[in-house]
Amino acid sequence: MPYGYNGKILHVNLTQATWEIEEPDTAWYRTYVGGSALAAYYLLKHLKPGTDPLSPDNVLVFALSAVTGAPVSGFNRYTVAARSPLTGAIGRTEAGGYFGPELKFAGFDAVVIYGRSAKPVYLWIHDGEVEIRDAAAVWGRDNLQTLEILETELNDNRIRVASIGQAGEKMIPIACVQNDLEHYNGRTGMGAVMGSKNLKAVVARGKNRPEMADPEAVKAIRKLHNERIKVHPPNVGLSKVGTTGLIKGLNDTGILPTHNFRDGTFKGADKINADAYHATIFDSAGSCYACSVRCKRRVKFEDEKYPLDIKMGGAEFETVSALGSLCEIDNLPAIARGNQLCNLYGLDSISTGCVVAFAMECFEHGILTTADTGGREITFGNADAMLWLIEEMAAGRGIGKVLSQGVKRAAEEIGKGAEEFAFHIKGQELPLHDGRGKSGMAMGYALAATGAEHVETPHDVAFQGDGVSKLSALGLHDPVNPLTTDMAKARFFAIGQKAWQMNNCYGICNFCSVPIHALTFQQLVDLIRAITGWDTSLYDMIQVSERGTVMQRMFNYREGFGPEDDRVIRRWHEPLPDGPLKGQAIDPIAFRKAIDLYYAISGWDKNGKPTPAKLVELNLGWLLEGEPV
Numbered sequence: 207m208p209y210g211y212n213g214k215i216l217h218v219n220l221t222q223a224t225w226e227i228e229e230p231d232t233a234w235y236r237t238y239v240g241g242s243a244l245a246a247y248y249l250l251k252h253l254k255p256g257t258d259p260l261s262p263d264n265v266l267v268f269a270l271s272a273v274t275g276a277p278v279s280g281f282n283r284y285t286v287a288a289r290s291p292l293t294g295a296i297g298r299t300e301a302g303g304y305f306g307p308e309l310k311f312a313g314f315d316a317v318v319i320y321g322r323s324a325k326p327v328y329l330w331i332h333d334g335e336v337e338i339r340d341a342a343a344v345w346g347r348d349n350l351q352t353l354e355i356l357e358t359e360l361n362d363n364r365i366r367v368a369s370i371g372q373a374g375e376k377m378i379p380i381a382c383v384q385n386d387l388e389h390y391n392g393r394t395g396m397g398a399v400m401g402s403k404n405l406k407a408v409v410a411r412g413k414n415r416p417e418m419a420d421p422e423a424v425k426a427i428r429k430l431h432n433e434r435i436k437v438h439p440p441n442v443g444l445s446k447v448g449t450t451g452l453i454k455g456l457n458d459t460g461i462l463p464t465h466n467f468r469d470g471t472f473k474g475a476d477k478i479n480a481d482a483y484h485a486t487i488f489d490s491a492g493s494c495y496a497c498s499v500r501c502k503r504r505v506k507f508e509d510e511k512y513p514l515d516i517k518m519g520g521a522e523f524e525t526v527s528a529l530g531s532l533c534e535i536d537n538l539p540a541i542a543r544g545n546q547l548c549n550l551y552g553l554d555s556i557s558t559g560c561v562v563a564f565a566m567e568c569f570e571h572g573i574l575t576t577a578d579t580g581g582r583e584i585t586f587g588n589a590d591a592m593l594w595l596i597e598e599m600a601a602g603r604g605i606g607k608v609l610s611q612g613v614k615r616a617a618e619e620i621g622k623g624a625e626e627f628a629f630h631i632k633g634q635e636l637p638l639h640d641g642r643g644k645s646g647m648a649m650g651y652a653l654a655a656t657g658a659e660h661v662e663t664p665h666d667v668a669f670q671g672d673g674v675s676k677l678s679a680l681g682l683h684d685p686v687n688p689l690t691t692d693m694a695k696a697r698f699f700a701i702g703q704k705a706w707q708m709n710n711c712y713g714i715c716n717f718c719s720v721p722i723h724a725l726t727f728q729q730l731v732d733l734i735r736a737i738t739g740w741d742t743s744l745y746d747m748i749q750v751s752e753r754g755t756v757m758q759r760m761f762n763y764r765e766g767f768g769p770e771d772d773r774v775i776r777r778w779h780e781p782l783p784d785g786p787l788k789g790q791a792i793d794p795i796a797f798r799k800a801i802d803l804y805y806a807i808s809g810w811d812k813n814g815k816p817t818p819a820k821l822v823e824l825n826l827g828w829l830l831e832g833e834p835v
């Protein structure tokens with residue numbers, strides 16, 4: 207068995223209520239490693255092209271990696287993947303917390319789930335044992351109730367639970383998977399896939415910590431890493447205020463998404479920024495497994511109108527912006543309440559905020575009226591309308607039922623020109639970054655196999671200053687302007703993305719690792735060597751990252767996605783109307799050229815399909831399907 211792993215992949219067939227254990231060899235583990243790469247491998251192998259994402263034939267993967275559960279800050283993330291019911295493309299989403307490490311300690315490196323149970327069930331995985339258990343007691347319950355009932359039923363308050371709320375049970379395409387009430391596999395509708403399988407939760411508990419090749423070396427690097435986290439400015443900021451510090455930074459730069467991605471500055475930003483957050487609703491800092499950064503926020507607020515439960519976690523930057531600036535809402539307790547409603551029901555708070563902002567803009571233009579909203583004025587800035595829409599979406603009632611399908615489908619159903627205000631890429635709503643001020647991020651959104659995604663790609667701050675010096679090991683030495691889309695940007699992005707994607711394959715938090723945060727490339731390589739005992743290198747790890755990206759691209763290609771889907775929203779081709787970057791827009795011709803150049807740099811053909819030679823180089827020849835090389 208390879209160091210760092212259990213050497214076991216669990217395959218569960220819910221239709222037949224059976225399971226079996228695969229024990230891959232070391233070469234396989236070295237090739238696919240974990241996270242997004244390992245998940246893409248199983249989807250390509252076991253999922254037929256054209257499969258209905260909500261049918262029993264969809265395959266759902268929970269994937270860890272060699273490093274999951276190693277006692278190092280940030281080494282706790284895992285991937286959930288399947289064909290997405292939101293986009294039809296590959297669905298993939300990472301989360302931190304404690305669930306991934308606990309699943310590792312319970313005895314498995316990944317769980318691959320097939321079929322559909324005849325009745326609601328949950329998977330109970332503990333110390334190498336597997337049980338498919340009746341979920342009647344938790345079906346219909348929210349995520350908090352589910353956790354509490356399962357703790358009682360299993361007589362253990364240290365279980366770790368990845369569950370769905372009512373949104374997942376209803377197969378709402380923006381439903382998420384949540385673990386331990388404050389960590390989310392938020393994107394691409396993986397909660398709906400769990401619901402379609404009648405799978406309420408995966409519950410893990412275990413005592414087996416896989417052996418590491420050189421535990422003393424891991425300990426030594428962990429010590430250095432944690433010392434650097436205490437002084438490295440981005441990590442110091444995260445420890446102090448979590449991700450909420452971004453509200454002020456982006457607003458001051460003029461790229462805080464506002465008014466459904468029309469504007470880049472929000473006049474109420476001071477009321478929702480980190481200072482306001484910590485003065486009004488902040489209670490304490492939370493963390494993920496073994497992490498010394500502790501960027502999570504826990505909140506409380508004594509108000510019966512906006513009740514907050516400290517157990518449900520606090521809104522992070524993306525949600526504060528999605529339910530706040532994007533909808534022009536400056537009422538922080540209401541935003542925090544909206545976040546907790548999303549988490550109770552299991553709705554992705556990014557997509558939910560985008561859907562609410564879309565509805566508000568439709569209302570502004572008379573496309574939706576009070577006749578659609580039971581007399582409510584769903585105007586920008588109306589916090590109660592936002593909370594009401596979340597309740598309606600989760601309940602699948604009235605206009606909420608239409609909106610819960612995501613902006614693309616909702617606009618198609620509403621008609622009357624609603625498409626003009628439905629902002630998505632490949633069918634997925636946008637995380638809260640304005641590509642007009644971060645053109646590398648815009649490329650990442652356009653090229654993400656999942657549709658718009660912010661953990662796919664380096665943010666443009668990594669293209670400047672300290673970020674560049676950290677990327678110099680990849681041959682990137684010159685800073686690149688965040689506002690330009692040109693040859694230099696395409697090169698920087700194409701190479702930088704490979705470094706960033708390593709984190710999704712190895713299950714490492716971006717806030718702890720290269721290129722922006724405390725860990726250096728050399729420490730990262732040394733850690734992987736010390737955990738696995740592999741004679742690995744940065745080159746080897748970059749190949750894993752690229753393999754993961756290429757497999758996801760191949761998945762999408764066989765589902766009919768093409769170069770026309772690698773685009774950004776029309777609003778980013780329009781000038782920012784005000785703020786420090788007033789007039790800034792993405793030139794569509796330059797952007798298309800940069801995407802085409804990215805294809806060429808990456809060894810993809812002009813249609814954005816990885817060439818046979820690229821597949822062979824990455825040891826993915828099995829994807830050639832008889833094509834000549």
Ligand code: SF4
Nearest residue numbers: 494497499501715717
């Ligand atoms: S930096 Fe924050 S999100 Fe990342 S592992 Fe640590 S606590 Fe979790």
